Amino acid sequence: MPELQADRTERSLADVFLEDIYSIPGGEKIKECIQCGTCSASCPTSYAMDYTPREVIAALRAGILDRVLKSNTIWLCASCYYCTVRCPSGVKLTDVMYELKRLAVEFGLADEKAKAPVVSKLFVDLVDKNGRISEVELVSKFLLKTNPFAAIGMMPRAWKLLVRGRMPLVPHRIKGISELEKCASTISEVSGLHAGTGKIEKAT
Amino acid sequence: MQARAEFSYYPGCSVEGMNKAYDKSARVVCEALSIDLAELNDWNCCGASAYMSIRELRAHLLSARNLALAEKEKKDLVVVCPACLTTLAKTNHYLKEDSGFKRTISAALKAADLQYMGSVKVRHLIEIIVNEVGEQEIKAKVKRKLSGLKVAPYYGCQLTRPFGEIDDKEFPTMFDKLLQWIGAQPVNFPLKAKCCGGLLMMTNEDVGLELNRTLLNCAAENGAECLGTLCPLCHMNLETYQDSVNKKFGTDYKIPTLYFTQLLGLAFGYSRKILGINEELIPSQQITEKYAKVV
Numbered sequence: 001m002p003e004l005q006a007d008r009t010e011r012s013l014a015d016v017f018l019e020d021i022y023s024i025p026g027g028e029k030i031k032e033c034i035q036c037g038t039c040s041a042s043c044p045t046s047y048a049m050d051y052t053p054r055e056v057i058a059a060l061r062a063g064i065l066d067r068v069l070k071s072n073t074i075w076l077c078a079s080c081y082y083c084t085v086r087c088p089s090g091v092k093l094t095d096v097m098y099e100l101k102r103l104a105v106e107f108g109l110a111d112e113k114a115k116a117p118v119v120s121k122l123f124v125d126l127v128d129k130n131g132r133i134s135e136v137e138l139v140s141k142f143l144l145k146t147n148p149f150a151a152i153g154m155m156p157r158a159w160k161l162l163v164r165g166r167m168p169l170v171p172h173r174i175k176g177i178s179e180l181e182k183c184a185s186t187i188s189e190v191s192g193l194h195a196g197t198g199k200i201e202k203a204t
Numbered sequence: 205m206q207a208r209a210e211f212s213y214y215p216g217c218s219v220e221g222m223n224k225a226y227d228k229s230a231r232v233v234c235e236a237l238s239i240d241l242a243e244l245n246d247w248n249c250c251g252a253s254a255y256m257s258i259r260e261l262r263a264h265l266l267s268a269r270n271l272a273l274a275e276k277e278k279k280d281l282v283v284v285c286p287a288c289l290t291t292l293a294k295t296n297h298y299l300k301e302d303s304g305f306k307r308t309i310s311a312a313l314k315a316a317d318l319q320y321m322g323s324v325k326v327r328h329l330i331e332i333i334v335n336e337v338g339e340q341e342i343k344a345k346v347k348r349k350l351s352g353l354k355v356a357p358y359y360g361c362q363l364t365r366p367f368g369e370i371d372d373k374e375f376p377t378m379f380d381k382l383l384q385w386i387g388a389q390p391v392n393f394p395l396k397a398k399c400c401g402g403l404l405m406m407t408n409e410d411v412g413l414e415l416n417r418t419l420l421n422c423a424a425e426n427g428a429e430c431l432g433t434l435c436p437l438c439h440m441n442l443e444t445y446q447d448s449v450n451k452k453f454g455t456d457y458k459i460p461t462l463y464f465t466q467l468l469g470l471a472f473g474y475s476r477k478i479l480g481i482n483e484e485l486i487p488s489q490q491i492t493e494k495y496a497k498v499v
Contacts, residue, residue, distance in 0.1 A: 025301040044399045048411050076411060079253045080399035081290075081365035085373045094366065101257040115407040116257070123254035127266070131248040135221035142406060157444060164483040166222045175246045179316035180269060186312045187261050193298070193305050 013065045013103065020099050023193040024092065032089040033057045039083035039093050049073040053083050053093055056100070069109040074100040075116035115146050128184070131174030136167050208336065211327075212274040213241035214292070216285040216436070217249050223436035225480025229465035230284050230329055232479060236345060236472050237337050241282060244273055250291040254403060261308065267295035268309045272320040280325040282332060284465075286362040286435045287402075292326040293367055328363060330434050330464055331370045334378045342385045346499055347473030349387035353495040355467065356393040356428035357383060358419065360400060360438040373397075379432060379464060386471035387497075391426040395419055400438045405445060416441055417449045420457045429491050431461040439463060444485055460488030470496065 008016055021027040040052035050071035051059060059068045068074070074097055083093035101120070104110040110117045122141050127133050143151040161167050174180070219227040234241045247270050249255065251263030270292060274281045283289045299306045299322055313319055333342070357379035364371045371378050374397055380390040400419060405412035419442065423431055433439040443461035450456055462470075462481065469479040470492055476482055481492075 025298055044415055045401070045404070045411055048408075076404070076408065078361075078399050078402045078404050080361035080402075082361075082374075082399070084366045085368065092366075098253075098256055098260065102260060105258045116403070119403060119407055120254045120257045124259055124262075127249045127251070127255055132220070133217040133249050135218060139406065157447075160485055161222060161444070164485070166224065166483055168221055168224075172220065174248050176248070176269075176316065179318075180248060180266075182315040183265055183269065183312040183318075184262055186315050187265055187308065193261060193264075193302065193308075 009107075013069070013107065014060060014063060017060070017065060017099060017103060020103075020193075021096060024095050024099075026090065026092055027095065029090040029092060030057065030060075030096065033091050034089055036088060038086050038088060039091075042082040042086050043077075044080060044082070045076040045078060049076050053097075056096070057091070066109060069100060069104040069107065070111055072111050072114060074104060075111060075114040077101075115142075118142060118145055126171070128181075129173075129177075130171050131177045131180055132172055134168070134171035136169060137171050208237075208239055210240040210242065210279055211282040211332075212244040212277050212279040214244050214247055214250075214270060214274075214281050214283045214288060216283060216288040218285055218436035218440075223439060225483045226284055226436050226439070226463045226465065229463055229469050229479040229481075232474055233333075233465045233468045233472065234329070236469075236474075237333065237341070239282075239332060239337070242277070242279075244270065244277070244281065247273065250288040252287040252291045256291065263291065264295045264298065264305075265309060265312050267292045268299070268313060268320055269316075269318065271296065271324050271326075272313055272318040274324045275320055280327055282327055282329055284329050284434075284436070286328060286360060287437065289326060289328050290362040290366070293369075296322070296324070296326060297367070328370065328434070330363070330378060330382065333468070334382055335370075339381075339385050342382070342468075346386055346471045348471055348496040349499050350467065350471050350492070350495050351387045351497045353388040353491060354391050354427050354429045355383050355388050355432045356423035356426065356430070357390050357396055357432045357464075358393070358400075358423075358434075358438060358442065359397045360433070360435045361397065361402075363434060364397065379434065382464065383432065383467070386468060388467065388471075388495075391423070391428045393423060393426055393428070395422040400441045402437050402441075405441050409448075412441065413445065413449050413452050416445055417453050417455065420446065420449060420455070420459060423459060424457060428459065430488065431459050432464050432467055433461060434464050446486060458486055460484070460486045460491060462488060462492075 037054045040054040046052045077097040251266035256263035383390045401412040401415040466479045
């Protein structure tokens, strides 16, 4: 649906973001953030983030969401849900982070140094191909893509796993893979639980 | 003994890959406890975090297919991976809470002649063992008491977060209890539900190693001789990366790391081999033999 793509890319990032967030059950709670910082204090990785979770919401309000999307912050969220369960206003911060990850990829803004989007894209490709993920295939393709030299450093660990039978080399493909494709083809690849159908082009 | 309700078993991709020992030991323990596990036929990836990070609706569709397959069998779904638990449960929640979402997912499933009415409950194996099998029966099964073995019970993030339906979201205790029932001694482990970083070990090793150093340090300081796990990803990080932590921080951790199912299996008298303990990188023979007392 070309109209839909155009619609998404022409509107401001903040609008697209909010629409997607509001579509998650309980997503509208983001309006109730009181900037207390419980999320940032609870986050195990905030110490390494360009912007802490509290600052992410402040940035959204200040209309500088693009900076957040380009930052390392969103790729450091490990989905541990501490922020979500502790937020006194009920903001679903982990889901906010997921949404930011999706938007960064969709709009081509993801931090170039971040390796997490590379893993996510590989993960999606492999699951779409086989219906399941093979860890061995994921890790080896990831290393080839990001840092083939690091693969050499991984060899001792890989060898130890291999001799213990922990490196199954042939990926399993589910029988219903074509049915799964049929189901998936009815669904949009854009973000948002209520997004329409059709692939979205990168915003330029 | 009367057989319990039957369950559909959802192993998840990780225990089919590098963490097969979890799957092996889970099946052994379930057989011992008459928990009937029939592997869900042709299950697919649940769509966990790496997938959901860039494809939200499709991730839910992946979960929904598994739920629909389980509903066909008229059984609840048992998982061993907390990330699968959270993803499948999230889809279940959204389907109940959001009718528009349900319409989209139902229409997609229909393309493969599947449907999901919402009757399947997703449960983690540890919760079934603690709540349904319970103390008496577990104690009765113990043949080799792990008397005094000091274990740091590590729950990780997603067993109880975000939903908190089976235990406290921040300070769960069910694994502690289970350890006591088999004679082991759960140590005080304040970071028991703190994050191991999951896939960050791959994508940002500095942060991944730091998180794991903190956990190992906390376990060691509290006198743990062994770490107990219930998540394949946590297990992978804590077990196979201890040497990397040591290299980076100049530490010397060699803490054996065992799945809760392996610890149970040992107490029930099964061999290390059958429980896949010989597949672990850090030797644990010394501690498990030192403490195993035949009942």
